[in-house]
Amino acid sequence: MHNRPRTALVIGGNGGIGHAVTHALATQGWRVRAFARTIPEPATQEPGTISWIAGDAMKSSDILNAARGVDVIVHTVNPPGYRNWGKLVLPMIDNSIAAAIANGARIVLPGTVYNYGSDVFPDIDEESPQHPISRKGAIRVELEQRLERACTRGARALIVRAGDFFGPGAKNNWFAQALVKPGKPVSSILYPGKRHVGHQWAYLPDVATTMIQLLAHEKNLPAFARFHMNGHWDATGTDMVNAIRTACGRQQIPVHSFPWLLIKPLTPFVPFLREIDEMKYLWRQPVRLKNDRLVAFLGAEPHTPLHEAVRQTLASIGCLPANGAGASPRAHSFPGPAQPGR
Template identity: 35%
Template sequence: MPKALILGISGGFGAATAEALRAHGWQLRALMREPTHLPPHLDGTEIVCGDARDHDAVWRATEDVELIVYAANPSNYRWRGMALPMLEVTARIAESRGLTILFPANVYVFDPADGPIFDETSPRCPQTGKGRLRLAMEARLERAARRGARVIVLRMGDFFGPHAPSAWLHHLIRRQASGCRLTTPGPSAMTHTWAYLPDAANVATALIATRDNLPAWNLFHFHGHRASLAEIAAALQAISGQPVVLHPMRWWPLHLLAPFSPLARGVLEMRYLWRCEIHLDDRKLCEIGLTTTHTPLGEALRRSWAMDIEQGNAD
């Protein structure tokens, strides 16, 4: 039975991919600083205590594994000075041991002026510091693929799902006494690209299953759902039977916090993503027989917020 190491198993993509891999017969191991943070639905996962920045800890954790799911991120947008050194540890070990790395990429590397549709050959011209850092991470993984590792990069839009507490959409949707409030960081009618995590994880798992037939370096785009916040509000209202009120986001508190908070600065830096459309073309995936949207939007939202919806119906 193949074994995978999950870095970032307590996060949205890490947890979803771990669940999909387990369903396809993989044994799971996780490197964690705090084992009590293992998601309950992933009980039984082998835990190695340690930090993804520690070479010795990652080396121990990669003993007898075939795959590293690299879903680790510095917390609270503290990427500068941390993200690249942390990835470097995994890249070097994967090169040495000939391991496959699965890496979730985002749309930060694109200039919206080049879009709105981007495929795997589109220019990567990031307009922010976060985007330039993500581009450097992708470049490091390309080098790893030339030095003995295998790399599968799956680029996605904004995550959402049943176990994604750090996702934007999770923070934008709030239960109220009657119904729900959906905060809108930008124009509510503007189409945005979303990645329902269980669907993305299933596609990632299918790519991993075909890794021996793929080149050492692989970049694929995940189409996901294209929906405006107004459409999401309508879908939530339809599945919950409760009113959903759109509420414009107040950005000024973040400007006040920015001098003191890396999180506030990071959120402000990404504000442009709510003003411009960036969509992903998945023809490359389709050419190898994979489709990237399986769960209808309404059903995906219902599964993601089942507990809140059931509570609202009970009220």
């Protein structure tokens, strides 16, 4: 008997991880419904098995209608700019849960390290206790607990947790809004971490491929499944900097420290900066997700070499002009929200 292609709904399909998963699913023969508040113009949409649906993730009817008959719901939507997490994050996952239960579907969620506190640092596995120290972390813990409870009511869940995201076209992360600035040649690098402190990065196409490989083993997955990715572990905080310099062909690009002390006095008055400051602890100490369970399940973790991942990322966000010579000095903007891998 011929098996029909599986169907996935990607909520937040025009975001960084959403776009990566949408494209990867389509190339693997899935039928994909990409759901977003604002959909791309027809000329920029992916061809083939991807159909775009305009809607609001806060409206249960929009999600239920979009999810009819799907096998998988990939929940990659997050409030923009760190705004209104308390009011938006949990209602949005509740809508995805309701749709998953109605269709007997599996929800796939990109997980974050917000869930964990320093009591389990530096090495974190899937069973490490979740004692968050931030408001956003507490919300993410509750979100995952709701997913686990939903698995007793007809849904299934898969959480793939990874480090800080970077990748082609993605601009809503620390890489594109602190280390470099999209659309301009790299004349300096603004690094948020302390010297010689390890940091973990995740290349979006690798995260998407990992999710799809796990979904290919649906019959072997538990109802509530969690996996951690290693991604790119930068043990000294210098690998990423050096990869950017190499991609730009300039080994002398200066590195500046992120101005944490300058934003601190503004945090009582600027909510966005308060949210950024709350995440500072993740740059002050090594935080590493262990991928032993993933490797045991898949045999190996999908992995693009760092130099190639950085080159592809810089090229896609306009930081590698044809003339690779150094640009004039520029000012950095503060980073936007790192979603959801910080």
